Every structure is written in structure tokens, then in C-alpha cells.
Amino acid sequence: MAHRQSLIAGNWKLNGSRQSVIELATAVSAGCGHLSAEVLVCPTSVHLGDVSTITADSAVTLGAQNCSNEQSGAFTGEVSASMLAEYGCKYVILGHSERRAIYHESSEWVASKCQAVQKAGLTPILCVGETLEEREAGQVESVIAEQLDAVLNSASIQAFDNMVVAYEPVWAIGTGKTASPEQAQEVHAMIRARIAAHDNAIAQALRILYGGSVKPDNATTLFSQVDIDGGLIGGAALDAESFLAICEAAG
Numbered sequence: 612m613a614h615r616q617s618l619i620a621g622n623w624k625l626n627g628s629r630q631s632v633i634e635l636a637t638a639v640s641a642g643c644g645h646l647s648a649e650v651l652v653c654p655t656s657v658h659l660g661d662v663s664t665i666t667a668d669s670a671v672t673l674g675a676q677n678c679s680n681e682q683s684g685a686f687t688g689e690v691s692a693s694m695l696a697e698y699g700c701k702y703v704i705l706g707h708s709e710r711r712a713i714y715h716e717s718s719e720w721v722a723s724k725c726q727a728v729q730k731a732g733l734t735p736i737l738c739v740g741e742t743l744e745e746r747e748a749g750q751v752e753s754v755i756a757e758q759l760d761a762v763l764n765s766a767s768i769q770a771f772d773n774m775v776v777a778y779e780p781v782w783a784i785g786t787g788k789t790a791s792p793e794q795a796q797e798v799h800a801m802i803r804a805r806i807a808a809h810d811n812a813i814a815q816a817l818r819i820l821y822g823g824s825v826k827p828d829n830a831t832t833l834f835s836q837v838d839i840d841g842g843l844i845g846g847a848a849l850d851a852e853s854f855l856a857i858c859e860a861a862g
């Protein structure tokens with residue numbers, strides 16, 4: 612089986628002041644030099660400049676929370692992938708459930724953003740996941756298949772060679788309700804099998820993160836599942852001590 616380096620990504624969402632974000636980035640950078648997991652922080656776009664100067668000389672990798680599918684032009688308010696690359700970003704979170712639900716981003720739109728991100732030399736973190744209604748209706752597999760297939764159909768399986776997938780059940784985000792390790796593993800295995808049906812080597816190398824109320828006290832059991840390669844952390848990533856404890860749990 613391919614070795615997959617764990618990835619712990621902090622999604623800071625729309626939080627913090629310029630000063631508090633600088634302090635958080637400084638504390639995370641100072642505390643993660645010895646870890647074998649890759650540690651990623653994703654501040655708002657407006658904070659990228661400050662954070663990049665702090666993380667540049669550390670083991671911390673920088674990412675963004677979203678970007679445009681366009682490269683340049685009359686798209687007021689947007690930020691392009693190449694602009695993010697200039698600030699040292701290596702990853703861009705795409706298709707987060709908040710973007711799908713609040714900003715009505717379709718799977719096709721998310722797929723076109725994946726292409727733009729890869730074209731700029733960055734790696735998309737493609738978020739997928741079902742709502743509680745969908746889970747209760749037995750639609751977990753079909754919902755996630757639709758979200759993955761939009762990328763497969765608009766590009767090809769090769770797109771997953773430079774991609775991270777994050778399984779974030781919507782009902783577990785910010786709710787304190789974590790998927791059980793078994794529930795999460797079942798979906799992660801399903802995602803890997805769906806990619807493996809196209810290309811087994813790409814599937815075995817693909818990192819699949821779990822997100823949704825990951826905390827220091829549940830991280831170890833989640834990360835011990837065979838198909839869970841790390842986490843996408845929201846609330847607990849806003850506290851350096853909690854975030855670093857989660858990073859420790861990943862190795």
C-alpha cells in the first residue's frame with residue numbers, strides 16, 4: 612500500500628483579527644517543527660500576507676479557503692488561484708459545505724475551481740459530505756458520488772493525482788457531533804474505492820481527510836482508521852494548543 616503522509620489542515624473560516632491571526636500562526640509555527648504530519652493553516656485571503664511571512668521559515672504549509680474559477684478579469688470580489696500561489700499557498704479548500712449551502716456552489720462549479728487551482732500549480736482540498744437528511748434517507752453514497760463525479764467528468768482521474776479529498780459530514784460541522792470512527796471509515800473506504808475503480812495507484816496515494824468536530828480527545832481514534840489520512844479542523848484549529856494536540860495525534 613502506498614505510504615500516505617498525514618495532513619492536518621486548520622480551516623480558520625471567517626474568524627480572528629489581524630493581530631489574533633498573527634498570534635495563532637506564530638504559535639502553530641513554533642509548535643510543529645518536530646511532527647511527521649504535514650501541518651496546514653488556511654486563513655482568510657486578506658490574512659494570507661501576514662501569515663505567509665510567519666509560516667515561510669517554519670514547517671507549516673499555507674493554504675486558502677476558496678478561490679475563483681477565473682484567472683483574471685471582470686469578476687469583482689474574487690481572488691484567483693495564481694494570486695494565492697504568489698502568497699505562498701500550496702492548497703486551496705474547495706467545495707466546503709458552507710460554500711455549497713450558503714453560496715450555492717454547484718458540484719460543476721467546484722469542479723471548475725479544481726481545474727483552476729491545479730492549473731496554477733496548487734492542490735485542491737475537495738470537500739464532500741452529506742446532510743443529516745441525506746444520511747437518514749440512505750443517500751450518503753449517491754451524494755458523495757455526485758460530488759466526486761463532477762470532478763471526474765470535467766477533468767479525468769488524473770485530477771486526483773494532485774488532490775486531497777476531505778469528507779465532512781454536514782451534520783458534524785461545528786455541532787460537536789463527530790462521526791464515529793467506524794462511520795467515517797466506511798465513507799472514506801467508499802471514496803477510495805470509487806477512485807480505485809478508475810485508477811488503483813491514484814486511489815492508494817490519495818489522502819482523504821475527515822472533518823467535523825475533530826478535537827484532541829477524539830482525534831487519535833479517528834486517525835487510526837486505515838482510510839483516514841488526517842483531518843480538516845475548524846473550531847479546534849482556532850486554539851493553537853488544541854490544534855497542535857490534534858497534529859500530535861496524527862504523528
Ligand code: 13P
Nearest residue numbers: 622784785823824845846
Ligand atoms: P469543526 O471542526 O468546527 O466542526 O469544522 C469542521 C470544518 O468545517 C472544517 O472545514
